[in-house]
Amino acid sequence: MLEDFRLRVFTAVAEYGSFTESAHKLGISQPAVSQNIAELERLAGEALLVRSRGNIALTDKGKLLLEYARKILYWYDRANAVVIDGTEKAPEPSIISLAPGKDIALTVLDGELTVKIL
Numbered sequence: 001m002l003e004d005f006r007l008r009v010f011t012a013v014a015e016y017g018s019f020t021e022s023a024h025k026l027g028i029s030q031p032a033v034s035q036n037i038a039e040l041e042r043l044a045g046e047a048l049l050v051r052s053r054g055n056i057a058l059t060d061k062g063k064l065l066l067e068y069a070r071k072i073l074y075w076y077d078r079a080n081a082v083v084i085d086g087t088e089k090a091p092e093p094s095i096i097s098l099a100p101g102k103d104i105a106l107t108v109l110d111g112e113l114t115v116k117i118l
Contacts, residue, residue, distance in 0.1 A: 003076040007069040009036040014066050017056045
């Protein structure tokens with residue numbers, strides 16, 4: 001499977017608000033969740049979560065990472081479905097000619113438009 005598991009752990013903690021529940025949902029130990037979060041915070045150079053008794057909140061950098069992590073994991077899931085599992089077909093681009101030798105390829109995938117100059 002293609003992915004960075006640390007991002008999966010981080011999004012679980014952000015969504016469930018609990019290291020213990022995240023560990024249970026992911027099928028890993030609570031110390032493994034802590035280690036993955038610690039490694040992400042080390043890489044980020046600062047805390048991504050504010051931990052208080054019974055509550056976990058995202059820092060500003062944590063909110064930013066969560067936004068990117070969700071998108072990255074979405075694309076990992078799509079890549080796995082197309083490339084690894086073969087359960088989905090990659091979208092075919094539409095080619096549009098703007099002028100001789102000036103073509104663009106448009107691909108719409110789950111509401112996102114991708115434009116590539118050919």
